[in-house]
Amino acid sequence: MQEHTSEAARKNPLLERLRSGTRELHDRIEGVxxxxxxDLTLTAYTAYLARIAGYYPPIEAALASAPPSFVEHFGIDERKKSHLLHRDLLALGLDEARLAALPVCSDLPDLSSPDRMIGCLYVLEGSTLGSRVLLRTVKNLGVDEGSGAAFLAGYGADTGPMWVRYGEALAAYASRADAALVVRGAEDTFTTLERWIATAEA
Ligand code: HEM
Incomplete structure (x- = not known):
């Protein structure tokens, strides 16, 4: 992950705390x-998307069930990505029946408080930054935004601005938050997702 300056930490200490608190977990998830x-193949790429398609929907449903003012403040509805996974898997040859039969993760992070949800959202939103790198390699397999890489393409040209808006929403909320719980939400998200990916059947 990028190194960030103490200037950034001064401006948004909670974001910096999330970043430093989960750096090791990020490094670990890169491994799975x-x-x-x-040697990545289209089959392995499709299997990866099918796996995480079992993780995002229950998480996004939990985040969307937060109080409306919270959902609006963090732009939770516009940040949903499950439909992009769905679209990609259809483009890659799965049909609706196979999509509906994909395993759904039940080993989910504890999202019982808004503070934990913010930490979870940090992980899902931050991943759109790294996805820009992943998109470039997946394009070598012959897929692009319209043919199986919509999830990785994410917000496209809006990726930077969407991340900035998440940071601003976080900073505006920070005085009400228990930072330790926010970081716990992010840690739980990284560890449950890592476990879910790592335990996929080959
Ligand atoms: C091979 C897999 C991955 C690679 C190579 C990767 C790479 C990167 C890179 C290069 C950045 C920094 C981008 C920037 O600052 O513009 C980043 C940020 C981030 N990634 Fe990943 N990533 C991977 C997987 C993931 C996964 C699976 C997640 C979680 C779902 C994730 C969560 C994050 C977060 C939260 C950040 C933001 C860190 C911050 O600046 O606070 N990454 N990633």
């Missing part, structure tokens, strides 16, 4: 995401 492996 197969998308940068030199």
């Amino acid at each position: 995401v197969p998308l940068l492996r030199p």
Whole structure:
């Protein structure tokens, strides 16, 4: 992950705390995401998307069930990505019946408080930054935004601005938050997702 300055920490200490508190977990999850492996095939890419398609929907449903003012403040509805996974998997040859039969994760992070939800959202939103790198390699397999890489393309040209808006929403909320719980939400998200990816059947 990028190094960030103490200036950034001064402006948004909670974001910096999330970043430093989960750096190791990020490094660990990189180890189970197969998308940068030199031998990546379209089949392995499709299997990866099918796996995380079992993780995002229940998480996004939990986040969307937060109080409306919270959902609006963090732009939770416009940040949903499950439909992009769905679209990609259809483009990659799965049909609706196979999509409906995909395993759904039940080992989910504890999202019982808004503070934990914010930490979870940090992980999902931050991943759109790294996805820009992953998109470039997946394009070598012959897929693009319209043919199986909509999830990785994410917000496209809006990726930077969407991340900035998340940071601003976080900073505006920070005085009400228990920072330790926010970081716990992010840690739980990284660890449950890592476990879910790592335990996919080959
Ligand atoms: C092989 C897999 C991955 C690679 C190579 C990767 C790479 C990166 C890179 C290069 C950045 C910094 C981008 C920037 O600052 O513009 C980043 C940020 C981030 N990634 Fe990943 N990533 C991977 C997987 C993931 C996964 C699976 C998640 C979680 C779902 C994730 C969560 C994050 C977060 C939260 C940040 C933001 C860190 C911050 O600046 O606070 N990454 N990633």
